[in-house]
Amino acid sequence: MSETILTIPINDLFRPKCGCPVCRMEEMLEEQGVQYITGDAMMEPSVRVATNKKGFCHRHFSRMLMLGNRLPNALLLETHMEEVMANYLPKKDGGKPDKKKLEGLRDMLGSCYVCDRIASNVAHLVSLVLMEWAKGGEFRELYREQPFICLKHYQYIMTAAMARGGIPSKLLGEFHADTAALTKNYMEALYGDIKHFVSMFDYRNKGQDWGTSVDAIERSIEFLTGEKPAVPEK
Template sequence: MKPNITTIPITELFTDTDGCPICRMHRMLEEQYVEYITGAAMMAPDVRVKTNRVGFCHRHFSMMVNNGPRLSNALLLQTHIDELRKKVFPKKNTDLPDKKMLAAIRENDRTCYVCDRIEHDILHLLATVYVQYGSDPEFRKQYQDQDFICLDHYALVMGNANKKAMDKSTFKEFCEVTNKLSKGYMDTLYDDVTHFASMFDYRNQGGDYKNSKDAIERSVRFLTSYPVNENLT
C-alpha cells in the first residue's frame, strides 16, 4: 500500500512495539489537542464556546496547566467558570437544594472537550488501521509484532472492527491476532503477578523473581491504559 497523508501517522505509531499501539495513538491525539487548546484555539470562537460549556477532566486540565501558557489557562478558566457559575448559581438562587443545579455540577464533572475530540478522532484513525491491515502485508506484520493491546483499547478495536476493510480470511486473522495481543498478555500478567506474590512466601526466600518484578506496574498499565504515576508534564 502506497504511503499517504492518512497512513503515514499510523505506520509511525506501529513502528514502535513497546506497550499498546492504541495508547500511543491516544497519547498523540491528547498532546496535539492540549497544545491546540492553549494555543491556536484561544482565538477560535467556536472552540471557546464548547470549552466554556463542557470544560476539561482533571487529567487534561493538569496537562494544560503543566504545558500551556499561564495566560491561556487563565483566560480559558475565566470564561468557563463564568458560564458555569451562571448555570450552577443563577441570580434567583434561594440557597436551597436545587436538582437542576446539582445535575449541572455532576454533568460538568463528567465532560471534557479533549476527551470528546479524542473519542471522535481515534475512530477515524482506527478506520485507517483496518484498511491498512487488509491491504498492506508490511503493516500487518507490524500489527502482529506489537507488545500488547490494553484491555480498554481491545474493546475499542474489536467493537469497531470493520469487516468491509478486509476480506473474510484477513478479518478472521485480524480478530485472532488482536485477541492474542490482549488475552495472551493478560495470561502472562496473571502468571507474573502470581509468581511475584509467591515470592513473599518464606519457602521461596532467595528464589528467582524471573520476569515478575514489575508485574504490578505492567498490570496497571494493561488494565487502565496509563502507566503507574505517569508524569503529566
C-alpha cells in the first residue's frame, strides 16, 4: 500500500484490525492532547489564552493529573481560575445576579480545550479516511476487513461522508454498505451473545456453555458508547 506523510497515521490505525478504528483514533489523539497541554505547549501564549477561557472537563483534568507532573497542572489552574473570577463571578457581594455572566459560565463549564482539540483532529483524520476509501485499492479492502465500527462512530462517519467534501455521491451507496455492514453485523452478533447470557440464568440451562457471552455486557457497552466501561474488580 503506497503511503504519504498524510496517510501513514490512517494506515497505522486500521492495520491492527482490533476493535473500532475510530475509537483507536480518539484514544491516540486523547493521549497526545493530554501530553501536549502539560508539556511545552503550556508555555505558548496562544494556547494559554485558549485554556484560560475554555478550561478542561473532569475527564481531562484527571488525565492531566495522572501524568504525575503537578506543576503544569497548577500553572494551568492558576490562570484559568483568574479568568473565571474576572469574567463570571460578581466583583462584590450582594446585588442582582448577572444573567449574561451566568450564561457565559454555563458555556465555559461545558467546554474543554482537550475535547475541542480531539474533535478537530478526528474530523481531519476521518476526512483522510474518506478520501483514501474513495480512491479504492488496498485501503478500501483494509476498511472492509475491520472487526466493527461502533454505533457512535457509524453515525459520525456516515454524517461526514454525506457532508460536502465527503464521499462522492456516485460512491456513497457503496461506502454506506461497507460501513453499515461493519456496524450491523457486529451488533447482531452482540445481540445474540446478550440473549445467550440472559438465557444462562434459566435453571434449565445450568451447566451449559457460556460461549462468547461471558463478556457480552462489557463489549455491548463499548460498542454502544464508544468507551470501555469501568468494571468492578473480581
